[in-house]
Amino acid sequence: MDRPLFQLAPRLRCCALMLRPDRRMADIGTDHAYLPIWAIRQGMTSYAIASDINSGPLDAARRNVLRYRTSEKMEIRLSDGLQAFSPDDADDIVVAGMGGELIAKILAGAPWLKSPEKRLILQPMTRAGELRNFLAQEGYLVIKETAVEDGGRIYAVMLVCYDGAPVSTDKLYPYIGKVTAETPQGRRYLQSCCAMLQKRAEGMHLEGQEPEALKLFSIAEEIQHLAAVQEDTPLKSV
């Protein structure tokens, strides 16, 4: 009999909910492989490749695959980013739990991702703005972006595909992407961006960088306004 399935952390669960059930997925930087194991057991993907640059995490991943009996529909692969992958390996590619710059570097190393068949599910821990700018410059379209709360912190999860068309962005975009204040989590994301920008602007002000500080204060104010406007309207649940 199958071992009862574990609870997946909200951050990874949010990624899993963006998978297409009839497609193969790859989890890049899988660590323990909880996300692909959970997705296989829940029927959210047809086949999963759990991959990591380090062999230590892959040993743990291998043990978990055996423990949760998903080996028939899973493969464990050592790879730096997508270097050991070919386009036929997977259509849904998850890169979660890394910095936005590293995620951008991993995507830049695999130009075959620029196909309408492929979907990227990206969850940066830091520097989400760098990742958003990279995606816009490279012609990747963010189909949707969801804010999720996990362990007292708030994260953005992006569902992305290649569009090829130039993506137009405004000055708020690197900070908030497509997150809106329609959900409590979205509102929290905007509030946390606003607090981060105000702190950065105060630092610049103290260092005498007045024009830069004013620019950031003004962006923070606009984001605060977006979050506050929504406070007057009923919240949607996630």
Ligand SMILES: C[S@@+](CC[C@H](N)C(=O)[O-])C[C@H]1O[C@@H](n2cnc3c(N)ncnc32)[C@H](O)[C@@H]1O
């Ligand atoms: C913090 S863990 C994230 C694990 C899981 N994806 C999550 O979100 O909980 C980061 C993992 O990425 C792996 N990693 C770092 N750089 C990588 C790269 N260039 N290619 C593949 N994996 C990488 C690390 O070995 C580590 O297991």
